[in-house]
Amino acid sequence: MSSRPSATEGPFAGWTVRRRLQAGVAAALVVLAVLGSLGGWAMWRTSQLTGELVDRRSPALIASLQVEEALVNQETGVRGYGLSGEADFLQPYEQGVADERAALRRLRPLVQGDTRARADLAAVETLAGRWQERIARPVSTASAGDAVKLAGLRATEGKSTFDALRHAMARQQAHLQTERTAATRDLRRSVTLRNWVFALIALVIVLLAALVFEGLRRTVTGPLDRLGLAAREVAEGRFDRAITGTGPADLRRLASDVESMRLRLVRELESSETSRTLLDEQAADLKRSNAELEQFAYVASHDLQEPLRKVSSFTQLLQRRYGGQLDERADQYIAFAVDGANRMQVLINDLLAFSRVGRVHNDQRSVDLEETLGAVLDSLSVAVEESGAEITHDPLPGVVGDSTQLGMLWQNLLSNAIKFRSPDRAPRIHISCAADGEDWKFAVADNGIGIAPEFQEKVFVLFQRLHTKDAYPGTGIGLAMCKKVVEFHGGTIGIDPGHTPGTRVVFTLPVSPAAPAAAAERETEQ
Structure with missing residues (x-):
């Protein structure tokens, strides 16, 4: 039986199980590597946008609101001190100054990479500095009487300057809110994309597993099952059942070897049948030979010993009666006859004993x-x-x-x-x-x-x-x-x-x- 692939078995017919498994594993690894890279990119993108939103956009908006709150507290304290001359109003102003500085320290690094946010912050700081220079610091450092006069003189200028500052802060917060909203939208899209990517990865893995199982069934387990079924039929006695191989080249070679073994078994069975027939004939001959041996043993133990005993008895009688009456040569001949008869009798008994070992x-x-x-x-x-x-x-x-x-x-x-x-x-x-x-x-x-x-x-x-x-x-x-x-x-x-x-x-x-x-x-x- 030839193990050469037939034309209907395709271009991969010459591949062995090992080569097919290697190719399948390599393809699966490539697919998994691509899927892993895609999943990693989706995770990285989601993580990046989350960091952008959490670490920059939201903190920048919060810091801007804190700057506005600190400036409003300053304006409230300065205005109260300028109207009443009471020093208690300066406490909110001083706290607002400290809060403004802290909020600006947090806000400045958060807008470093955003040109518009830096411009908005610069405008806010410029207007805040002008208001503080023209209104807040002169009023807060003056005595109670001078503060009331100075506040009255610069009331119109202070209101217009702080209104401009409010508009600048509102514009800054609007821009920051817009950027935060855009970052949130991008994050949602990234999360959706990530979910779809992982769903696709799961689907591809399921399809890959199904392909692996189907490939193993078609190329390994199926041919092995068919080969095993054919071998079992031969083992059960159907020696006329030809064994043909399918699938990879090494499985076809295995089927070819099994077929060669089946053919050899057929030849051996034919030879053993001939030998069995010959053995039966030899057994019949042996049985006949044993029967003849039994007959010989019976003859040796009965028929042969009877005349031998007579020969021995009469030669002994002849020796006793005529011993010394004949010449010396005659006595010697009679002694030879007696000894030969006795030895013949012992030999026959020993042969009978030898033949009885394993038989009687x-x-x-x-x-x-x-x-x-x-x-x-x-x-x-x-x-x-x-x-x-x-x-x-x-x-x-x-x-x-x-x-x-x-x-x-x-x-x-x-x-x-x-x-x-x-x-x-x-x-x-x-x-x-x-x-x-x-x-x-x-x-x-x-x-x-x-x-x-x-x-x-x-x-x-x-x-x-x-x-x-x-x-x-x-x-x-x-x-x-x-x-x-x-x-x-x-x-x-x-x-x-x-x-x-x-x-x-x-x-x-x-x-x-x-x-x-x-x-x-x-x-x-x-």
Whole structure:
């Protein structure tokens, strides 16, 4: 299946999911940056107009009104003093002078950037200075009698001068009020614009989120859902379901890989079907072979042993009756016949025992190896006593297996350790046991004649003998039977090459659930 984009998939068909996400994120960041800049400008504009209104226009108008109020207080005090000559009227005048100075200090920096406001302030200060110079200060500094005369003489001039001052202050306040009204109007417009800008930003963000979700649905989640559905159908057994990919290039490549895997599974299934058919045929052949083996075992245990027992019985009878009556060569031939018949009978019995491992003896249950070993030591008591062997062992656990087979395992290992003892020393045999992960690791170590390194693998082969039957009797089946028993129980067996003197046979058996508790209880008892 090709992952090359088709003509209907558009100019972006060759883009991967990562590239599409990068492009989408970059575009979204650009849009958000523009929107953020627009929103920032709207906030800055609103803040600027608010500062203009709050920090300049309104304080300037208030300061102008305070200047007017201070001058009116001065005019009232001077006029009262000029009419009555009472000094109490000078207190409002003096307070008005202080208030005027304070109000002018606040007003001057507020009109620095406004030419008309500066001109209005200059006119007010000029007229106020003329009125104070011609009327207020001369009257306020004169004595009571002189003040009344001077006020009467300059009453007309004072009235006209202060009226001009009132007109100048009214003109200044009108201009300041106009500017304050314009600033308020600009602020309202800026707030409205800011609200619209933020509404637009919210709308664009919502649209951007909708576009992102729709883009992900079309280019990522949708193709993935279709690919997942097709893969699940294949997993449920519809191996004829072809998997086609859509969307970004990497998803199409993934679909192509899954399709390749499906085709390989189809081929493997066809091959496995052929193998299963062949396996069924082999199973039928094996079943037939097992039936023949069962028949052979029956024949070997009954039909073959009967004539063999006759041969053995009559050759032994011939040996007892005619022994010493014939020549020495005849006695030797009769002895050969008796020995051959006996060895043939032992060999057949050993072969039958070997064939029964895993076939006849297969009673899987919990086995206490302490009891099994005790029974084997009882059966070997004569050989142990004759050889002077000393047999020791660690606490042995319980395992799951066939007690008969495990008894044969101990029987063969211990009898071999006794049989192949060194003529120079009494046999010393020790059985060790230790936990090794999920297995029990056993070892049967002796101080006998040992096994040469080149033969340590061969001794587990059926009928493999390292000594003549005259030196050490046996059929060469014992260790092969041990290997079969251990492997039937899921373990391994081998010779420890580093053990000297003598031989150390190491084998493992799986840990049963009850084994650790049994071993711990036995260690406590000891």
